[in-house]
Amino acid sequence: MNAIAWLGRLVIERVRGIGVATLMLLQIIFSLPTWLGVKLFICQMYRVGVMSLLIITVSGLFIGLVLGLQGYSILVNVGSEAMLGTMVALTLLRELAPVVAALLFAGRAGSALTAEIGLMKATEQLSSMEMIGVDPLKRIVSPRLWAGIVSLPMLTVIFGAVGILGGKLVGVDFLGVDEGSFWSGMQSSVQFGHDVVNGIIKSIVFALICTWTAVYQGYACEPTSEGIATSTTRTVVFSSLCVLGFDFVLTAVMFGGV
Amino acid sequence: MKSRISELAVGIFVILFGIALFFLAMKVSGLAGTNLRDSYEMSAQFDNVNGLKPRAKVTMSGVTIGRVTDITLDPVSRLAKVDFELDGKLTGFNPEQLKTVQQNAIEELRYSSEYAAAAPAQQKAMEQQLISNMKSITSIDEDAYIMVATNGLLGEKYLKVVPGGGLNYVKRGETIANTQGTMDLEDLISKFITGGAGKSSESSTTETAEANNAQTSFVE
Numbered sequence: 001m002n003a004i005a006w007l008g009r010l011v012i013e014r015v016r017g018i019g020v021a022t023l024m025l026l027q028i029i030f031s032l033p034t035w036l037g038v039k040l041f042i043c044q045m046y047r048v049g050v051m052s053l054l055i056i057t058v059s060g061l062f063i064g065l066v067l068g069l070q071g072y073s074i075l076v077n078v079g080s081e082a083m084l085g086t087m088v089a090l091t092l093l094r095e096l097a098p099v100v101a102a103l104l105f106a107g108r109a110g111s112a113l114t115a116e117i118g119l120m121k122a123t124e125q126l127s128s129m130e131m132i133g134v135d136p137l138k139r140i141v142s143p144r145l146w147a148g149i150v151s152l153p154m155l156t157v158i159f160g161a162v163g164i165l166g167g168k169l170v171g172v173d174f175l176g177v178d179e180g181s182f183w184s185g186m187q188s189s190v191q192f193g194h195d196v197v198n199g200i201i202k203s204i205v206f207a208l209i210c211t212w213t214a215v216y217q218g219y220a221c222e223p224t225s226e227g228i229a230t231s232t233t234r235t236v237v238f239s240s241l242c243v244l245g246f247d248f249v250l251t252a253v254m255f256g257g258v
Numbered sequence: 259m260k261s262r263i264s265e266l267a268v269g270i271f272v273i274l275f276g277i278a279l280f281f282l283a284m285k286v287s288g289l290a291g292t293n294l295r296d297s298y299e300m301s302a303q304f305d306n307v308n309g310l311k312p313r314a315k316v317t318m319s320g321v322t323i324g325r326v327t328d329i330t331l332d333p334v335s336r337l338a339k340v341d342f343e344l345d346g347k348l349t350g351f352n353p354e355q356l357k358t359v360q361q362n363a364i365e366e367l368r369y370s371s372e373y374a375a376a377a378p379a380q381q382k383a384m385e386q387q388l389i390s391n392m393k394s395i396t397s398i399d400e401d402a403y404i405m406v407a408t409n410g411l412l413g414e415k416y417l418k419v420v421p422g423g424g425l426n427y428v429k430r431g432e433t434i435a436n437t438q439g440t441m442d443l444e445d446l447i448s449k450f451i452t453g454g455a456g457k458s459s460e461s462s463t464t465e466t467a468e469a470n471n472a473q474t475s476f477v478e
Contacts, residue, residue, distance in 0.1 A: 049271055050270075154274075162278075190286050192283050
């Protein structure tokens with residue numbers, strides 16, 4: 001009997017959590033932008049987006065290098081190393097750039113957002129803001145959420161571009177694939193509307209998932225040091241799992257048919 | 259001061275994003291190459307378009323002149339109808355070339371028996387009609403045929419326009435009558451194995467709309 005009650009409570013708590021998170025999201029998305037909000041947004045863009053730039057570029061470069069190396073060593077067996085450009089570009093644009101950038105983003109920026117907002121809650125900064133009549137959702141959560149949603153797609157595009165350049169560096173400059181066939185094979189197979197735009201759509205969805213999870217976990221965390229730790233862990237775990245799961249769904253919808 | 263630095267950094271971030279997006283669009287997807295200038299639609303019917311996909315290229319003498327836009331099945335004739343758009347700059351004449359083409363056509367007309375038999379007034383009318391017919395023509399002549407070709411032995415399928423030697427030209431938006439569908443390697447091999455190589459392989463590559471061929475095979 002107790003076990004059943006525990007199960008019911010668990011479900012109710014989960015559903016309530018989703019409900020609160022959704023209400024928060026709707027409240028933020030449908031609130032009017034203000035001049036102060038824009039300034040705060042730019043400040044958060046700096047912290048969320050610009051500061052993630054280094055890790056994103058470096059990992060993009062190395063993933064491109066590895067793709068070029070591995071792709072070459074496989075394709076050269078079948079004598080079709082001219083396909084290297086196609087392979088590197090499609091792998092990066094369709095899958096790796098959105099997913100890896102989102103995972104890195106969840107680890108780099110998402111955890112920081114949760115910890116920051118969680119600590120604000122633990123030290124009762126959020127409640128004192130409410131006391132003096134400042135809406136913490138508008139002042140704290142909203143700029144962070146928007147900054148995440150805007151900056152992850154941008155980071156993804158940069159990741160993809162750097163990765164392709166990395167693949168070109170290994171394939172063309174080190175291993176001697178013909179540069180013309182590398183680019184022309186890529187251009188004939190990559191379609192902007194299909195591959196690049198779908199990759200960006202994917203990363204917008206991932207950005208929403210990651211930052212939403214991060215700010216909600218921070219906002220709803222237990223105001224203790226242990227609670228902040230749990231919330232930060234949860235942010236990374238939840239957003240990583242959601243990103244991977246949604247990636248499968250989105251891939252099935254975007255590329256599965258035809 | 260700090261906010262100024264962060265604003266600058268965000269600005270650089272946005273510029274980087276712009277550069278990356280431009281790179282992906284131009285260099286990686288080759289978006290510049292697919293924008294056809296002054297494009298128009300044409301269509302053709304094939305007996306078999308196995309392997310041809312929308313957005314496949316259309317070439318003439320190896321130069322890409324257009325893209326396949328749509329592939330549908332005509333329920334009456336049960337042939338595949340392929341719509342494709344062509345680049346008007348590449349497949350049209352400029353005014354001077356058009357003049358030469360018209361000159362040639364009029365000369366051709368003057369040698370015809372009908373023209374010689376007609377009265378002068380009628381001759382004038384015929385010339386007028388010929389010229390007015392030559393508005394919005396393409397550089398594809400009526401004897402040209404369009405075929406589903408393969409890029410290399412295993413490459414992707416695309417449409418190839420093979421120009422003929424005709425003096426009459428297809429107009430914009432018309433259909434190209436002479437077509438040749440995909441040549442299935444399996445069909446050819448199976449015909450080769452079963453021994454009917456001489457006759458049946460010929461019928462498999464028959465151009466669907468070539469009246470002459472059809473007639474000769476009737477006579478036989």
